[in-house]
Amino acid sequence: MSVSRQEKFLTSGRQNQKMRTREALLEAAITLAKDGRSPSIPEVAEAARVSPATAYRYFPNPQSLWNEISSREESLRRDFVGVLEGLTGDAEERIDTVVRSAAAMQFADQLLWRTVLRSIQDRWIEQADLPEADRVPNRGTTRLQMARTALEPLADRLPPEQLDRLVNAVSLVYGIEALVSTQDILGLTPEAATDLMSWSARALIRAALAEAEAPQSD
CATH class of the missing domain: 1.10.357.10 (Tetracycline Repressor, domain 2)
Known part of the structure; x- marks a missing residue:
């Protein structure tokens, strides 16, 4: 059909x-x-x-x-509504909560999320020869929205373009792709994988702040 x-x-x-x-x-x-x-x-x-x-x-x-x-990642992640509404602390504490909550949910249903990832890749391949305007979007924006919400306290410390770049960078180090990498390439346990994802996200925050606060050379 x-x-x-x-x-x-x-x-x-x-x-x-x-x-x-x-x-x-x-x-x-x-x-x-x-x-x-x-x-x-x-x-x-x-x-x-x-x-x-x-x-x-x-x-x-x-x-x-x-x-x-x-294509319905929003409904699969409806539990995150409560997580995002309950975020407290500074940006590092908030992103740690988001990353650990995402990891816990995806490790608990790893087969489901790997199947979703496979479907996303299959859809990309099926549309590879289509003009960009004719392609059905492959992914939702839930992960980006989660990262952006967690990093809201940095809005007065980072220029908008740098905050956008940080949100994008943080989105690379958690989620199902990061889960697959930590399991299949690094061979980490779920606990160690989750710690690494959180550490990576927090390290990116520190790097972005250090860059923004560094003296500008003439």
Whole structure:
């Protein structure tokens, strides 16, 4: 089913019921992945208590299902709303809380997040030959928003362009890509990996402040 046909199906007749069925399929897939499985569409259908034929109308193959999940990082990270609202302390303390919370969540559901990452990479490959304007965005902005919120206390110490660069840099050292690197390349335990992510983020903050506060040469 093409994207346009899927959209037509979802937006015609009994829309509320269709959206509930779609959500049930997505939640079932996430639950199965958290149990260490890479489910097929029939398995997801069974878990969601719908027929395989119905499930295939929403997601014609597993890749389409995981593409949808990977584009909905906001919903997967809804627990971070409370984390961000509860941030206290200086920028280092705040980013430490964000990094450790992200690591705890992703290590707890590592198979799910690795599957999401694989789906993101597959989508990039599928769109590699398309013009930029025709590509579906690969990622959300949740991680950037989390880092920016954590670093808000630095807004009066760093010029906007330097703060933006710091937010970008910090976003490189935590999240699923950092998890994969610390596990697969460095061979660290989850605890050591989390400590390294936090240390890296805090080191970047110190480097940015040192650069901003260094005397300017004529």
